Amino acid sequence: MRSHYDHPSTAGARTGLPWFPVHSPSPQASDSGASDTLRRGLSMRHIRFIALGSAIGTGLFLGSAETIKAAGPAVLVSYIVAGACVFLVMRALGEMAVRHPVAGSFANYAHHYLGPYFGFLAGWTFVFEMLLVAIADMTAVTAYMGLWFPGTPGWVWMLAAIALIIGLNLLRVRVFGEVEFWFSLIKVVTIVALIAGGLALLVFGVSVGGHTPTVENLWSGAGGFAPFGVWGIVMSLGVVAFSFGGIETLGSTAGEADRPERSIPRAINSVPVRILLFYVLSLAVILCLVPWQQLDPSSSPFVTVFSALGLPAAQHIVNFVVLTAALSAMNSITYASARLMYGLAQQGQAPRAFGAVRGGSGVPLVPVLVVLGALLVGLGAFLLIPDTLFLMVASIASFATVSTWIFILCSHLAMRRRLRASGERTVYRMPGAPWTSVVALAFCVFVLVAQAFSPSTVWALVIGVAWVALASLGFLLLRGRGREPLDLEVNPASMAAAA
Template identity: 55%
Template sequence: MSRGLSSRHIRFIALGSAIGTGLFYGSSESIRAGGPAVLLAYLIGGAAVFLVLRSLGEMAVSSPSAGSFGEYATKHLGPLAGFTTGWTYAFEMVIVCVADITAVGVYMGFWFPHVPRWIWVLAAVLLIGALNLVSVKVFGELEFWLSLVKIVAIVAMILAGIAVIALGIDGGHAHVGVSNLWENGGFFANGAHGFVASFAVVMFAFGGTEIIGVTAGEAESPEKTIPSAVNSIPLRIILFYVLTLVVIMSINPWQNIDTSGSPFVEIFAGVGLKSAAAVLNVVVLTAALSAINSDIFAAGRTMFGLAELRQGPAAMRRLTRNGVPWVTTLVVVGALLLGLLMNVLMPGEVFLVISSIATFATVWVWLMILLTHVKARRKMSPEETAALKFPAPFWPYGQMAAIVFMATVMVLLGFSASTRVALVVGVVWLALLAGVYALWVRPRRPGPEAVLDTTEATRDDLPELELDGSGSERR
């Protein structure tokens, strides 16, 4: 495929994928669960995710791959592990995208209440899908600007909130000040149980950062761009989340935060901005479009990588002349249109499944990345380890601690009625994938040498391949 993503693109793709619904809306749920102690939960969760990304970064720099998770897991843990990991991530991206694309219709209804919602949804799907088909550089530029708007808005909200606190504007609340973090029942206001329960929401909020690994196959100089992105993204996201929540809970005591809407409204209300609703609507609309753009990219590239390993339909290996996997992109677009129909027919059930699988799949993929990295490191000789260009830190104790942490989060999903369905649906999904693998993929798998040689697999796709000056095929 074409390498058209610069370091600037990759940084903002990861930010755009990770900063969205989890921050604009989900943060209210985590605050209600953990109280002010949720700040500590975000710091701990962020540290664990940083170890995941460093482990992924080590593998991505050593072996840049568009399939990323699935290909690495197949190589080091076996084809079944790669199959379940790759398809779980691809499906996660699709179902999260279904939720975001439906939200676009809701957001546009704010300005055009009489226009049918499906028109905006269809327009967004076709527009973003078409832009993803042009070239990876167009995708990268689009995501850069969408993410930039979103990040500027978040910074503006944080600065506005700090001004409210510094000037002592009460904004209609009982008290405004940093002391709200410890005066309303203490820092651990909901006790250890609430603090632990908040991790289920907190970890989902960091989902999307792993898209850095997917971009490796199309990154310019991955040995430089990947380390730069991996080292900067976690810190930026932690700062965004922690600073935002400090401001929100300082302006409005944590127990007063309404979970039915976005806590960012509290900042605008404190400032007294009359057009708060319109401004917020622009921000959440941009956030939704940014997430859709990244999710279509991630799902399509992951399915392409799975097809390269004979773990998906052969047609998914087809490329345009610009090196874009057009079949997988169209599959994702088609799934979004099908998801829209499902939301119309059974909205309640669909959203429940979407949130459940997305939560489970995010932590599952992180856990598999860590296990893959551990297996890969243990197979290396001391000379190979010393030659690593971007080695993960704290080996092996940091990785072991992160694995235990991720497994604990998975178990925690079963202790709450609101998140237990995520664990149930996730187990059913993995069992379904195992059945598909046993019945369809495993009997058709060629030997290892055929899996590694994918040149012959695309000989029938010559119209979609570009030739370089020597007449050789260039993917």
């Protein structure tokens, strides 16, 4: 069977799948201003930092205050356990993305391996997740700008953030990737500086805000290392999941990666280092510098620690960094959700207009406008409930995030079952499969069930279940569209390497 890579100009029309030619669009497409293909314009550097931009955002810089409040120093266990699950999810997604590098990624895989209904549900649940996280990040922007302009209404900064992010996502994908690279680089440099500086303070015993830095701060406080026991660790997992939410956007870059069989594995294999460095080590340093009871749960621990150092303008510098982090996450989320809606349109599970691409920039215009509409709805909600909007959308987003991981793992298990039956092998195999997928799946189910046992999260579970029912109704209303089996062809480079 011929591959879409062999005849990129005609193969897409044969199946309607989002396989993307590496050459420029035809003159006809350019003249009309629209086509049905995206462009491969993301380098290895772009792909790595798009994943970083999604995973290192408001969830870490602001949400970590809530996780510390819930579990104390034992929150480090939460991040390690959840991080291990995230890596398994990413390896499962990576194995599928290398074999089938398509836009929308795991929604296509769920459609192909689990059926049209699950493809529809997976795709739109991820869109739901991303839009919620984008609203949370946008809300955080108002908090950060409030430090510098306390008298300016928050909705002004929301509008400014919306205009910036939507504008960036209407440009060529390579421009988007370049901007995201620099956004993410600022965050990485800041976290590395915090870790290096914090370790130096620990070694030399320099006082931080009247407290002597020491590793003993991890267990010397009231209640020890885990002041709220195992239950505190369990209750923090929901917010931790929100912190990691969005890292699966890396799979959405497969359709626009120059060489997915090389770039995707390299990016995913770096996930454990990112988690240990940017989450576990940075929070461990913070907890050693300042006793966890002294951290304000309503403020970023990063801002608190830098402010306590007493350095000139330190608070403002870090505030700029966390502001950049929120904008970076919004940027990556807009990119990923727009590409996923594009992929859903290619499957017949979204209006056809969602699958049209601007000929000049290669950007799916209508999906980007949908994100714009969602952000404006979030702006309206902020005007009604400014004090509780962030925690509300973060809790609901946790449900959607874990549900997305479940779809990825179930699709991977179904793919592995087919591969075993046909005697095929993939070039980028998930270690320990299928048992590692089963373990990660059990963890995800456990996190969802745990939401039912806390008054602060049970309502988010109820809303999540309501979303599933609403999405299911949407599938039924399609009246047959997108119900045919989805035939994903295999990347020839993956086949050759696995042979």
